[in-house]
Amino acid sequence: MKRLIFSALAALLVSPMTLADTQWLLRPDVQRYIDEQVTEGALTRAELETVFANAEPKPSIIGIMDRPSTSRPWYQFRPNFFNEKLLANGVAFWKDNAATLNRAEAQYGVAPEMIVTILGIETQYGRATGSFRAVDALATLAFDYPRRADFFRAELTELLRLAREENRNALALKGSYAGAMGYPQFMPSSFRKWAVDFDGDGQRDIWNSPVDAIGSIANYFRQHGWVHGDDVVVPATLAPGADVAALVADKFNLHYTVADLKARGVMPLGPVADNVPAVLVPLETSPGVTEYWLGLNNFYVITRYNKSTLYAKVAQEIALEMKARYLAETAAPQAESR
Numbered sequence: 266m267k268r269l270i271f272s273a274l275a276a277l278l279v280s281p282m283t284l285a286d287t288q289w290l291l292r293p294d295v296q297r298y299i300d301e302q303v304t305e306g307a308l309t310r311a312e313l314e315t316v317f318a319n320a321e322p323k324p325s326i327i328g329i330m331d332r333p334s335t336s337r338p339w340y341q342f343r344p345n346f347f348n349e350k351l352l353a354n355g356v357a358f359w360k361d362n363a364a365t366l367n368r369a370e371a372q373y374g375v376a377p378e379m380i381v382t383i384l385g386i387e388t389q390y391g392r393a394t395g396s397f398r399a400v401d402a403l404a405t406l407a408f409d410y411p412r413r414a415d416f417f418r419a420e421l422t423e424l425l426r427l428a429r430e431e432n433r434n435a436l437a438l439k440g441s442y443a444g445a446m447g448y449p450q451f452m453p454s455s456f457r458k459w460a461v462d463f464d465g466d467g468q469r470d471i472w473n474s475p476v477d478a479i480g481s482i483a484n485y486f487r488q489h490g491w492v493h494g495d496d497v498v499v500p501a502t503l504a505p506g507a508d509v510a511a512l513v514a515d516k517f518n519l520h521y522t523v524a525d526l527k528a529r530g531v532m533p534l535g536p537v538a539d540n541v542p543a544v545l546v547p548l549e550t551s552p553g554v555t556e557y558w559l560g561l562n563n564f565y566v567i568t569r570y571n572k573s574t575l576y577a578k579v580a581q582e583i584a585l586e587m588k589a590r591y592l593a594e595t596a597a598p599q600a601e602s603r
Contacts, residue, residue, distance in 0.1 A: 289317035294408055298418065308425055316400060316425065319436055323397065323405045326442045330410060338549035342575045347583055351385045355583070356590050358390045358475075365476050369463070373483035374493035378588040380482050382580050383570065384475075387450040391475060394448065395441035399424055403444040403453075420444055423453035430457070431469060439472070447471030448478030449485075459485040489569045490562060497564045497581040498546070499537045501557040504530035512545040516574050519544060519565050526559065533559055546574050 289295050299313045359366060359381050366377035388394045403424055406417035424444065428435035440446035444453065448471055451460060460469040463480025471478050503509060507530025512521065519542035523533060531545055543559040550556050560568075560577065567577035 287318055320400045320404045323401050326405050329442050340551050343579055346386050346579045354390055355381045355385045355587050359591050365479050369479050369483040373487040375483040375486045375491050378584040380479055382584045383482050388448055391448045397442055399438045399440040399444050400435050420453050427453050427457055449482050489566045491566045495563050496561055499533050499535040499559045501531050501533050501559045516544045
C-alpha cells in the first residue's frame with residue numbers, strides 16, 4: 266500500500282515518462298539533497314528520484330550566469346525598454362484587459378499603468394517567458410553553480426513543492442535560464458508567496474492566464490508596501506561639494522529621510538515632506554552628465570521586484586507615458602460618439 270501511495274504522489278509531480286538520464290541520481294550531493302527533503306517530509310523519495318531521473322543538466326546556463334556583466338549607464342539602458350514597441354503593445358494589452366486591471370487596482374491599490382509596465386519589461390506581455398524547463402535550470406544552478414548554489418537549491422525545493430500544491434507536472438513548467446516563470450517572471454518562492462488565482466478558475470496560472478498574472482503582480486506590490494497614489498520619484502540637485510558616495514552605495518535601503526538627505530547636501534526639486542524615507546538615485550543621462558532623483562517608498566517597492574535602480578526608474582517613466590497614451594486613445598472614441 267505504501268508503494269502505491271508513493272507512486273500516486275509522484276504522478277502528481279511529474280507525468281509518466283521514460284527516464285531520460287540518471288546522472289543526477291548518481292551524484293552524492295543530489296542524494297544528500299533528496300535525503301534532506303525526505304526527512305523534512307514535504308516531498309517523497311519517489312517524487313524526487315523521478316524528477317532527478319528526468320531532469321537534464323544545462324551547462325549553457327552556467328555560461329550565461331558567468332558572462333561578465335557590465336553596468337550600463339542610464340542613457341544606454343533606457344532605450345532598451347522605453348520604446349515605441351513596448352508602449353504600443355502595452356496600451357493594446359491595457360485595452361484588452363481594462364476590466365481586470367481596474368479590479369486589481371480596486372483590490373490591491375496598484376495602478377494599471379504600473380502593472381502593465383512590469384509585464385512589458387519582464388516578458389513583452391507574455392511573448393518572451395523563457396524556453397528552459399524550470400527543473401533543468403534550477404537543478405543545474407543548484408548543483409553546478411557554487412557561487413549561488415544555496416539560493417537556487419532553495420528555489421528548486423520551492424518549485425517542487427509548488428508543483429505538488431498546484432497539481433502540476435514539475436517537468437513541464439517553463440521559465441528563464443534562472444528559473445523565473447510566466448508572464449511576471451516569478452521565481453518559485455515568489456509564486457508560492459504572492460501568486461493569486463485572479464480569474465477564479467481554481468488554479469494560479471501565471472504561464473497562460475494574463476488575468477492571474479495581473480492579480481499576482483498587484484498582490485506582490487501591495488505585499489511589499491506599495492502606496493496607491495504616492496509619488497515614485499522626485500527630482501533633486503546637489504549642493505556644491507556634497508559628498509554623496511555613501512548615500513548612493515545605500516541605494517537599495519530606506520535608511521534616510523528627506524531631512525537626512527538635505528543635511529548631506531541633497532536638495533529636492535519637488536514637494537516632499539522632510540519625514541519621508543528616500544534613496545538617492547544618480548542617472549548618467551549622457552557621457553559625464555549626471556542628474557539626481559530621490560526614490561521614495563514606491564520606488565523602493567519596484568526595486569524589490571527587480572533589484573536595479575535603473576529598472577525602477579525606467580518603470581516609473583514608462584508607466585507615466587503608458588497612462589497618458591491610454592487615456593488619450595480611450596478618450597478619443599468617447600468624444601467622437603457624443
